[in-house]
Amino acid sequence: MSSILIVRIRGSASTPWDLQEVLEMLRLSKQYSAMVYPKQDDIVGMVRKVQSYVTWGELNMDGAKALMARIETVKGALDQSFIEKELGLSTEDFIKKLVDGELKLNSIPSIKLPIRLHPPRKGFKGKINSFIGSGGELGYRGEKINELVRRMV
Numbered sequence: 001m002s003s004i005l006i007v008r009i010r011g012s013a014s015t016p017w018d019l020q021e022v023l024e025m026l027r028l029s030k031q032y033s034a035m036v037y038p039k040q041d042d043i044v045g046m047v048r049k050v051q052s053y054v055t056w057g058e059l060n061m062d063g064a065k066a067l068m069a070r071i072e073t074v075k076g077a078l079d080q081s082f083i084e085k086e087l088g089l090s091t092e093d094f095i096k097k098l099v100d101g102e103l104k105l106n107s108i109p110s111i112k113l114p115i116r117l118h119p120p121r122k123g124f125k126g127k128i129n130s131f132i133g134s135g136g137e138l139g140y141r142g143e144k145i146n147e148l149v150r151r152m153v
Contacts, residue, residue, distance in 0.1 A: 001101040005063065005145050006047055006056040007034045007117065007152070009128050009137055015053065022050050027106075032152065033114040034067070038101035051139045055132070055148070063146030064095045066153045071105070072112045086110065120151040 008028040012020065026046060027035050036059060037043045047056050059067075068091075071078040083094045086108070097103035105111055130136030141148070 002039050003036050003059045003099055003101045004039045004043065004047070004056055005034060005036050005059040005067070005149065006054050007145070007148065008032065008054050009124075010053045019050050019053065022046050023053060026050070026054075027114045028054065029114070030116075032117045032119060034070075034117050034149070034152075035114050036064075036067070036098060036105055038104065051131075053138070055138055055141055055145065057141045057145030058143055059099055060143060060146050061095060061099055063149045064099050066146070066150045067115065068095065069153050070115050070117060072116075074110045074112065078111070082110075117149070117152040120148060122151065 006026060006028060008023065008031055011031040012029075015023070023029065026037075026043075027033070028050075039058070047054060068078060073082055075082070080091050083089055083091055087094060089097070094103065098105070106113060124137045126132075126136045128137050131139040132141050133139070
C-alpha cells in the first residue's frame with residue numbers, strides 16, 4: 001500500500017456545506033493545507049468527492065523529504081532527534097514508512113496537523129479552478145504532486 005498526498009488549492013468562499021464537511025473530515029480546512037493518508041478506498045472516495053477543491057497524487061521519497069521541512073510538532077519543527085526519541089526510528093525509516101502507508105501522521109499525538117504549505121514558487125502553471133486534463137491545477141496528478149510540493153515548501 002502506498003500513501004497519497006492531498007493539497008487543498010481553493011479557499012472556502014462559496015463552498016457547499018457537504019463538500020466543506022468532507023474537507024474538514026480530511027483535515028483540509030484552509031487553503032494550501034496538506035495531509036498524507038494511506039491509499040484506501042474510503043479516503044480516495046472522499047478525495048474524489050472534493051476534487052474540485054484539491055489536488056492529489058502518490059507521495060514518493062523525494063516529496064516526503066521535502067514535506068518533512070514543513071511538518072511541525074508541539075515543540076517546534078520535526079527533526080531527527082524528535083523522530084528517534086518519540087518513534088524510535090531513523091529519519092530514513094520514518095520517510096519510508098510514511099511513503100509506504102505503514103505510518104499515519106494522525107496517530108502521532110505531538111505532530112500538528114494539517115501541514116501548512118506556501119503558495120507554489122513561480123505560481124501555478126494552470127488555472128486553479130479547472131482540472132489537470134483541461135490545463136488546470138485541480139484533481140488527480142499522480143507522481144507530479146511531488147514536484148508541486150517541492151515548490152510549495
